[in-house]
Amino acid sequence: MAIYRQIQTLFWQDGFVAELTPEEKYFFFYLLTNSRTAQCGIFEINIRIMEAETGYNRETIEKLIKRFVEYGKILYCKETREIMILNWMKYNFINSKNTMCCMNKELKAVKNKEFVNKLYKICLDKGYDAAAIFEGIFLSTEEKTDPVDEDNINEENLSINRGLEGANKPLGEKEIKEEIYIQKESSSTEIVINNKVKHKSNSDKILEEYNKNIRQATINDIEKMSLWLKDFEEEVLIEAILAAVKYGAPHIGYLESIVKSWRSLGLFTMEKLKNYRDKSKKGSVNKRANEDAYKYLD
Template identity: 50%
Template sequence: MAKYRQVHVEFWQDGFVLDLTPEEKYFYLYLMTNSKTSQCGIYELPKRIMETETGYNRETVDKLIHRFEEYGKISYHEPTREIMILNWTKFNWINSPKVTSLIKKELENVKYQGFVQLFITKCKEYGYGIDTVGIDLGEEREIEIEREVEEEREEEVKNIPFSEIIDYLNSSAGKKYKSSTNKTKTCIKARWNEGFRLDDFKKVIDTKTTEWKTDSKMSQYLRPETLFGNKFEGYLNQQTKPKTDDPYDQLF
């Protein structure tokens, strides 16, 4: 069945929206109309998906999320990758048994119970009636969610291709790093948890190997802690450019 999200024509005359930048308006519309949205206004939306669908890089996505949290429009829960549009209930409530039944089912699948509690609080605040008897809001459900999140994280770690990444680095850069080293695995895992995947690692390795391998000063930095550190996304999006007089300008 087709799924639609409606935006009221007065959206463009809203005082808050009028003060937004074009970039913010686009992102705000995206949060209200993307394919992951739900009837309750709480849904899972990994940042990697936001990047792919909006065309923004991770830095811009993080900046916009933080900005809209400061505006009091959304809340983002990093561990479960769930977002809540805080005023969704106020402007999108439909008082029908079919819709309230759908909302209850959605709430039962929300992992972060803090969002469920907040949703119910807002329903009471706006005078909306919703039966919460069938929704588990207790400690048992909280423990279950935490266990599910932890299991997901453990499963993700099992699927990280540590060996393939390091083998590719060694082959490209002529190194002999081990994929079993804790420091190396920590760097790779950190980037993997941010949503980067094997092709991204290979691209960074290719980019920096081409740039640094024949440079006697920079070749020493073709190592996991440098390539897969905090500047990883910058390296990934780096444009090929002529070598400068200062070989360290891309390192720090």
């Protein structure tokens, strides 16, 4: 257990962090700095302890854990009560004998062996001394899916290694849910609400960007975009999709977070969004703030 954790001051200007809600920022900062964090980035923590230390109730904590799993930033095992911060090593690894000995000791105590296998692959990819770090530790040679709490899996979740692959089967033209569905005419795709075409000119472009960058759109996804189109200009939603990709989180959960954030700021039009971004740039200490921010979340 470390006495302190180092966080760069530019952490708060990180593009991903900037788009999180205040609740998400607080919780993520807690995950990175709580007293149970380990040098290897895998630690066991009881939800009751998290309740006491954050002030959140159990329902809120479970919701936030699920959200960051969807963002692709952590793994969580409900059975062993362990959390793995996926990008921890990138910013906390020190190439020293003491560090590697410490990690070796911690890893031998990790209960979820899939987390250990995941970290082993990360160390190999980054060129760390895996032989020293994992000395005396049994590693499975079988390929396994990244562990995610099965109770929290739903059709909107993406596994960590899935990338841009669609989580659901491609939609057919006849698939319908209530009064919202995909309608194809000629070479264009339209969002239809109550038998009326909504934003016919650009809705096909929104779906094209979503399918290309997030995943193959499901009926639920179409429903959400249809609701967003009631308030936002099409170009703003396309910018939200591109922002999710830019900040390394091409997931529906993070896209929803961006839309929620922009809604709270009243950024419903491209003009307002551009003005907001211009003001943010002028108020920034330097133009590379987001690029150089402390990114646990690539």
